[in-house]
Amino acid sequence: MELLTVSLQSYHFRDEFESGQIVLDDYLKKQANQDIKKRVSACFVLTHQEQSLEKVKGYYTLSSTSIPRELIPSELEKKFPKSYQTIPATLLGRLARDKTVIGTGQGEKLLIDALYRSHLAAKEVGSFAVVVDPIDEKAESFYLDYGFKKLPDSGKLFLAMKTIDQLFG
Numbered sequence: 001m002e003l004l005t006v007s008l009q010s011y012h013f014r015d016e017f018e019s020g021q022i023v024l025d026d027y028l029k030k031q032a033n034q035d036i037k038k039r040v041s042a043c044f045v046l047t048h049q050e051q052s053l054e055k056v057k058g059y060y061t062l063s064s065t066s067i068p069r070e071l072i073p074s075e076l077e078k079k080f081p082k083s084y085q086t087i088p089a090t091l092l093g094r095l096a097r098d099k100t101v102i103g104t105g106q107g108e109k110l111l112i113d114a115l116y117r118s119h120l121a122a123k124e125v126g127s128f129a130v131v132v133d134p135i136d137e138k139a140e141s142f143y144l145d146y147g148f149k150k151l152p153d154s155g156k157l158f159l160a161m162k163t164i165d166q167l168f169g
């Protein structure tokens with residue numbers, strides 16, 4: 001049965017969600033709904049919609065952010081008007097799959113879904129890239145495998161929206 005990605009609702013069951021990163025599990029269980037209500041973050045979950053108890057098998061969050069221009073690699077930075085001190089971007093703040101679906105490609109599925117939503121949103125509200133802040137080295141190598149580049153001196157990585165646009169035509 002295929003897992004689908006939908007926006008988080010109060011009826012989504014997440015008490016048993018376990019990704020291996022407690023901080024990401026706690027966020028989903030305790031804070032995600034509040035952030036949605038405050039409009040600081042949007043949260044999308046991977047779930048079996050056909051089942052009566054819609055258990056969350058993965059999730060990610062998206063919000064707006066801005067990157068100080070001095071962090072942007074010089075070949076890209078030169079392209080922005082001098083008046084822009086910060087450059088608008090999309091923050092993929094958190095992404096995790098549940099331990100029950102390890103090794104089934106759900107991380108990739110969540111990432112592609114997040115990039116697609118970011119691509120659609122950037123047609124309406126400007127964003128030069130999707131930015132991530134990996135929780136550890138394994139997470140960093142996951143994003144590097146999909147073409148993310150390092151934002152110097154920040155620990156963050158980015159994928160240019162132009163590159164993402166090419167993925168979705």
Ligand SMILES: CC(C)(COP(=O)(O)OP(=O)(O)OC[C@H]1O[C@@H](n2cnc3c(N)ncnc32)[C@H](O)[C@@H]1OP(=O)(O)O)[C@@H](O)C(=O)NCCC(=O)NCCS
Nearest residue numbers: 019021095096097102103104105106107108134135139142
């Ligand atoms: C980072 C993360 C999203 C990557 O997800 P993923 O690529 O789907 O990988 P999983 O962790 O589910 O699976 C682990 C293994 O299955 C492999 N795998 C991934 N897709 C696969 C597929 N379709 N078929 C078979 N194996 C697959 C991975 O390569 C990995 O192998 P490795 O450990 O030998 O490198 C996931 O590990 C995760 O949620 N971790 C905890 C939270 C976290 O660190 N989030 C990072 C964002 S800050």
